Amino acid sequence: MTLKFTDGLTDRIRVHAAQAYPHECCGALLGRDNGAAREILDLLPLPNHHVRSPRTRFVITPEDFRRAEAAAGERGLDLVGWYHSHPDHPALPSEFDRAHAWPWYSYVIVAVEKGRSAALASWRLSDDRMRFSPELLDNGAKTAAPTLRT
Amino acid sequence: MPVKVIIPTALRQFAGKRESVEFDARTVGEALDSLTGHYDELRKHLFADDGRLRSFVNVYVNDEDIRYLAKDRTELKDGDTISIIPSIAGGATDTATKPAPEIKLSNEETLRYSRHLIMPEVALDGQLKLKQAKVLLIGTGGLGAPLGLYLTAAGVGRIGLVDFDVVDFTNLQRQVTFSTSDVGRRKVEAARERLTNLNPAIEIVTHETKLTSENALELFRDYDIIVDGTDNFPTRYLVNDACILLGKPNVYGSIFRFEGQATVFGYPGGPCYRCLYPEPPPPGLVPSCAEGGVLGVLPGIVGSLQAMETIKLILGTGEPLVGRLLLFDALQMRFRELKLRKNPECPVCGEHPTVTKLIDYHEFCGIRGEEAESTVQVPEIEPRELKARLDRGDDLFVLDVREPHEFQICNLSGHLIPLGEVPRRAHELDSSREIVVHCRSGKRSAEAVDFLRKAGFRKIWNLKGGILAWSDQVDSSVPKY
Numbered sequence: 001m002t003l004k005f006t007d008g009l010t011d012r013i014r015v016h017a018a019q020a021y022p023h024e025c026c027g028a029l030l031g032r033d034n035g036a037a038r039e040i041l042d043l044l045p046l047p048n049h050h051v052r053s054p055r056t057r058f059v060i061t062p063e064d065f066r067r068a069e070a071a072a073g074e075r076g077l078d079l080v081g082w083y084h085s086h087p088d089h090p091a092l093p094s095e096f097d098r099a100h101a102w103p104w105y106s107y108v109i110v111a112v113e114k115g116r117s118a119a120l121a122s123w124r125l126s127d128d129r130m131r132f133s134p135e136l137l138d139n140g141a142k143t144a145a146p147t148l149r150t
Numbered sequence: 151m152p153v154k155v156i157i158p159t160a161l162r163q164f165a166g167k168r169e170s171v172e173f174d175a176r177t178v179g180e181a182l183d184s185l186t187g188h189y190d191e192l193r194k195h196l197f198a199d200d201g202r203l204r205s206f207v208n209v210y211v212n213d214e215d216i217r218y219l220a221k222d223r224t225e226l227k228d229g230d231t232i233s234i235i236p237s238i239a240g241g242a243t244d245t246a247t248k249p250a251p252e253i254k255l256s257n258e259e260t261l262r263y264s265r266h267l268i269m270p271e272v273a274l275d276g277q278l279k280l281k282q283a284k285v286l287l288i289g290t291g292g293l294g295a296p297l298g299l300y301l302t303a304a305g306v307g308r309i310g311l312v313d314f315d316v317v318d319f320t321n322l323q324r325q326v327t328f329s330t331s332d333v334g335r336r337k338v339e340a341a342r343e344r345l346t347n348l349n350p351a352i353e354i355v356t357h358e359t360k361l362t363s364e365n366a367l368e369l370f371r372d373y374d375i376i377v378d379g380t381d382n383f384p385t386r387y388l389v390n391d392a393c394i395l396l397g398k399p400n401v402y403g404s405i406f407r408f409e410g411q412a413t414v415f416g417y418p419g420g421p422c423y424r425c426l427y428p429e430p431p432p433p434g435l436v437p438s439c440a441e442g443g444v445l446g447v448l449p450g451i452v453g454s455l456q457a458m459e460t461i462k463l464i465l466g467t468g469e470p471l472v473g474r475l476l477l478f479d480a481l482q483m484r485f486r487e488l489k490l491r492k493n494p495e496c497p498v499c500g501e502h503p504t505v506t507k508l509i510d511y512h513e514f515c516g517i518r519g520e521e522a523e524s525t526v527q528v529p530e531i532e533p534r535e536l537k538a539r540l541d542r543g544d545d546l547f548v549l550d551v552r553e554p555h556e557f558q559i560c561n562l563s564g565h566l567i568p569l570g571e572v573p574r575r576a577h578e579l580d581s582s583r584e585i586v587v588h589c590r591s592g593k594r595s596a597e598a599v600d601f602l603r604k605a606g607f608r609k610i611w612n613l614k615g616g617i618l619a620w621s622d623q624v625d626s627s628v629p630k631y
Contacts, residue, residue, distance in 0.1 A: 002273065024241055050241070057241035062208045062215075065235050079159065082238050089242035097240035100206045102195055104160035107240070127164075129194055131282070134253070136274045 003106055003122050003135040004039040010137075014117035016045050017085035017110045023054040028068035029081035029106060038080055038106065044071050057096070058084045081106030081122070088112070091119040093132045101125040106135060155185055155232045164191035178209060179222030181232055196234070206237040253278050259351060263305055276465045277305060283464045286310040286373040288361060288389055290341045292449030293379030293403050293456065295327040300457035302345040306464070308353040309345070310373055313337045314360045324446035361385055363508035366392040375463055376416075377401040377456055383430045384511035390415060390423035391508055394499045399463055403456040405444055410452035410478040413471045413490065414459055416499070420472035425493040430515040448480055528599040531586055531611040533620045549579065549587045551598045552617075556590060560617065560628050569594045572601060581607045588613035588620075590631070 016025045026048050031040040046064045050057040060068075060082065072079045082105060086092075091111040093101075101107060103125045110120040123132040156170045165171065171188070175181035182203075186193040198204050209216045210233045216224045226232075255263070255277060266272040266280075283306050287294050290313040301309055317325075317332045317340055332340040338356035345354050357369060361380075370376055370392050378389045378400055386402075393400040393416040400416040402423065415422045455476065462468045475488040497504045539546060550557060550564030557566050567575050569589070579585060585607065589595040592615050599612045613620070621628040 002270070026238070050239075053241075058239065060238035062210075062235040062237055065238065084240060086242040094240070094242055100204075100237075100239040102158075102160040102236060104163060127191070134275050134278055 002037060002138050004037065004138040006039070006041050009040055009043060010120055012043055013083050013108065013110055013120065016043075017112045017117050018115060020048070020085060021112045021115045022087045024048055024050075024056070024058040024085050024087060026058040026060055026082065026084040028060075028071070028079055029083055029108060030068075030072045030075060030077040031080045032078055033080050040080065040106075041077055042075055043083070044068050055087055056089075081108065083108035083110065085110045085112050085117075088114065091121040093123050097123075098125065098129070098132060101129075101132070103127050103129075107132070152228060153181055153226045153230045153232060155181055156234070158234050158236065160236075161192055161195055161234075164195070165189040175226055177222065177226060178211060178216055178224045178232060181226065182209070182222065206239050208235050208237060209233070210235065253282055255281070256351075259305070262349075262351075266304070271467055272465060276467070279464050279466075280305045280461070281307040283375070284308040284310070284373045285375045285377060285460055285464075286312065286370060287377050287379055288312045288385065289379035289381065290325075290327065290337045291315075291321065291379065291381065292324040292405065292444065292446075293453040294341070295325045296450050296453035297377055297379055297457050297460075298327055298341055298345050299348065300454060301460060302349045302352050302354075304457075304461055305349070306352065306460075308355060308373075310355040310357055310369075311338045311341055312357045312359065312361055312369070313341075314358055324444065324449050326450065361388060363388060363510065366508060367396060370396050370398060373398070375399050375401060375460055377403075377460055379403060379453065379456070383515045386423060387430065387514060388508065388511045391498050391505060394422050395507070401456050401459050401463070403449075403452045405449050405452050407442055408445055408448065408480045410448055410455075410480070412452055412455045412459065412476045412478075413474060414463070417463075417470065417472040419492065421490045421492040422496060422499040424498050425496045426475070426490055428493075428496075432516060445480065451480070452478065526596045526600045528596050528603065529611045530614040532614055533623045536586055536613060536620075537624045545583065547580065547583045547585045549585055549598070551587060551589050551594050556631075559631050560621075562588065562617065562620065562628075564588065569598055572598050576602065576605060579607070581609070584609040584611075586611050586613055588616050590616045591618050592616040 016027065019025070025045070027043050027045040029040045030042040030044060031038065046060050046068065048054050048058045049061050050059040069079050086109055089111060091109045093107060093109060097107065106122050106124060108120065108122045111118040122135040122137060124135055125132055152172050152174055154170050154172050157165045157168055162168060166189070171185065173181050173184040175184055182196070186196065196203060196207050203209065211219065211224055211226065211230055216222070255274070260267065263277050266277050267274060285301055285306050287297050287309060290298060290311050294313070298309065298311065315337050317328045317335050317337055319333050322328060322330065327341045327344045336358060338358045342354045342356055345352065359365060361369070366388055376389060376393050376398055378386065380386060380389065390400060398416060399414055402415050403412045404410065414420065459471055462470050473490050475490050477486045477488065492499065494501050548562055548564035550561060550566045551569040551572060552566070553568050554566065567578065587595040587598050587610065592612060595616060596612045599610050602610050617628065618630050621630050
């Protein structure tokens with residue numbers, strides 16, 4: 001499946017990630033999914049409620065989940081996924097990510113190396129929960145990059 | 151009391167796309183049980199292995215978190231609404247735990263697989279799924295040849311080959327992974343070489359071993375999909391049972407003369423081999439390729455169908471042959487389908503399975519010992535002895551019980567009565583004469599001698615080893631086949 005981003009959205013994720021460094025940032029992805037294609041049209045940055053280890057963990061509370069759903073509804077969009085950053089760590093989902101994920105959602109992860117955003121990738125959890133599959137990103141450029149690193 | 155459970159958007163695909171469902175339930179626990187009872191696939195996304203709600207799954211009754219009520223014993227009233235809201239959590243791991251392995255395509259792979267990548271149905275993530283997949287091929291013969299070739303070409307990351315046999319000259323009519331120069335080599339070695347030449351990036355793992363109840367589970371564990379390309383019933387049942395016990399799909403293919411079959415067993419909700427064939431046929435009823443023959447290209451077609459199904463399972467696309475037995479008649483050039491249903495009473499995959507570990511499959515199929523040897527004991531004559539007696543001018547009647555097309559290949563100028571016609575045509579034989587009966591290898595003729603002895607013939611012998619042994623020991627100008 002391809003994940004399309006409206007112009008400028010991945011840049012906004014990168015800015016948020018760099019601002020939150022050395023902590024993890026997080027937020028909701030709002031967009032549309034018609035079954036064949038998914039497009040991200042807006043973001044909702046959210047606070048990272050993980051008090052103990054915000055450098056290596058993020059938490060979006062159920063209250064913020066409902067806020068994200070409400071924001072999506074107001075804008076005429078769906079809540080299709082989430083983004084967060086990995087300070088000084090690759091944009092790959094961890095075992096912790098896998099244990100806490102649900103299928104269907106797009107999980108965007110952006111690596112931040114020493115305060116500067118680097119690779120950005122998006123992942124979907126398999127139905128049997130066993131693995132994440134990478135999503136092919138289309139962020140408005142003419143051709144999609146052949147590898148995950150953009 | 152009827153309550154409404156709202157299905158979270160991300161999980162609607164597992165609940166028939168419904169936004170909410172209604173149940174009668176007295177407590178939250180009962181409501182969730184009803185939910186996962188109806189929609190089994192929801193269970194693992196809501197509950198952990200120990201049966202408790204996953205830590206990030208929050209359940210509310212009318213917007214009150216059940217953790218602050220009575221948890222799953224929270225009582226419900228008519229019209230209550232249960233919502234399920236996840237906490238979204240994650241993060242980079244610390245160095246102690248391993249992250250998911252990094253998978254990407256090299257530039258070379260991107261070029262090699264470009265014809266896959268430009269199709270939206272495959273694309274990069276499909277190709278990466280292929281790269282991560284691990285497929286085990288049982289058998290590297292007629293079916294294994296196209297399987298190995300096409301799965302390697304497609305970029306399946308790891309392919310295991312199970313075969314303990316050696317390349318035989320008669321294999322080359324259909325086992326197209328091998329060359330003439332491979333005759334005598336171990337099949338898994340020859341196949342590995344051929345497949346590595348086709349695609350060096352694929353990890354080919356050879357398992358030069360006979361598949362048994364002792365090693366099957368361990369062997370299968372490391373693979374995602376098992377492809378059954380074997381040629382005997384005990385192995386079919388063994389592969390099936392092991393796949394069901396481990397929860398792995400079994401891509402099945404079989405051939406016989408001009409007909410082929412293909413299906414996918416062991417898929418969740420689908421049938422298994424035993425649902426279709428609960429009992430094996432009596433030994434000797436269904437001939438092997440060596441005995442019945444096969445048109446060489448037929449396993450090429452059926453094995454390719456198996457490769458296609460394997461790739462579809464990996465990509466998660468299209469309609470796999472689950473619950474569908476594809477029948478191919480090459481002479482009529484027709485494909486037909488039979489609907490296969492999972493048998494709820496199936497001893498292996500049913501609701502109350504009685505087979506919970508692997509058994510002795512040779513015993514199950516009624517075969518004693520390694521080969522299905524004929525246990526008919528009859529008087530025999532060695533080829534050299536027969537030659538000596540014929541040269542002396544002894545009055546021997548040679549009876550050939552092979553088929554007419556075999557007689558055309560080579561013969562000892564015997565009187566031809568195919569085995570199936572012997573009972574009806576026994577009157578053509580003179581029981582006062584000495585009779586030597588032969589076939590190709592000595593098996594069919596042994597049965598004929600046994601039958602005729604029971605019918606009163608006393609001076610009758612089986613040519614030990616048949617015309618093959620005659621060619622080896624007496625006259626090498628007689629072609630072997």
